Amino acid sequence: MSYDQPPYEPGDARPSDGGPQTPSGLTIDPGRLWAGGVATAVVAGLAAVVGLLVCRGVFDIPVFVPDSAGGWDVASTVPYAFGAAAAALLATALMHLLLIATPRPKLFFGWIATLITVIVGVLPFTVDIDVSEQIASAAVGVLIAIVIATLVSGTASRSVKTGVA
Template identity: 55%
Template sequence: MYGPAPYEDHPAYGRANHQDHRTPATSPGVAAGRLWATGAATAVVAALAAVVATLLMRGVLDVPVFAPRRAGVWGDATTGYLAAWAAVAALVATGLLHLLLVTVARPRAFFSWIACLVTVAMVLLPFTADLHTATQLASAAVFLVIGATITGLLSATATSVAPNRSYDS
């Protein structure tokens, strides 16, 4: 900083006990326990979102997604694997958010961009496989639901777990 110091940095004339009530310029703290508890809750919600979206596609729309049609409305073990991977993805995203909160400027903006781009990649993935168009669309929709759930819940958390950060996006 160039030039004279601002007036706030000088004690007032005649005040011997001047105290500076400004926030120190140290790195902001992150409530890691709350962040990871929220990440665990997000993992549960993401797993349930995967199951519900799969149930919608298979049971309501009658599209054989993530398992052959003969596997029924709930599908096969693949539905469980999908739910487990959704939960793992939420925990990985929580780790990423934690890292960004303690290292970069505008962590919520970076987290949102990264999470959205990963979601888009997952949405596009079914279209690279030799599947029926309905199955491709249904798979993409399930991945979109999972990605939107994780991105939305965790990016909304950033403000409350690191309250001293600046979040202007």
């Protein structure tokens, strides 16, 4: 029995049955992707609250964030949680764009997320605050970045199809 299509190579994306396909041969379910993005925003916001609660409430160490004037200020819980949620929605938008426009979207997202996580982890050590405050600020930021990166990546995996045509 012969087939008209070229042989499948492991790792190649294969087109699915329905919907528009991306350059990577994927069919995206945007509703599922964005539902996962909203859920990620909720989890990221809660992770921010937990991080601040542990640092300030348990260890009595303030967490610092950059302020609009270019300095650093103690993080307020509600704005910090909403900022984490906004970052999750931004990461979902980035993933959606990468899924639509790039040949290896998860690879690019992984690199972008990793580099942002490194920046978030290193940035508190570039300012003149106590070492314990630097560590606390970096730890909470890295926690949030890891939560966002893993959940958005996992949601994207469940929001695309690569089946046989």
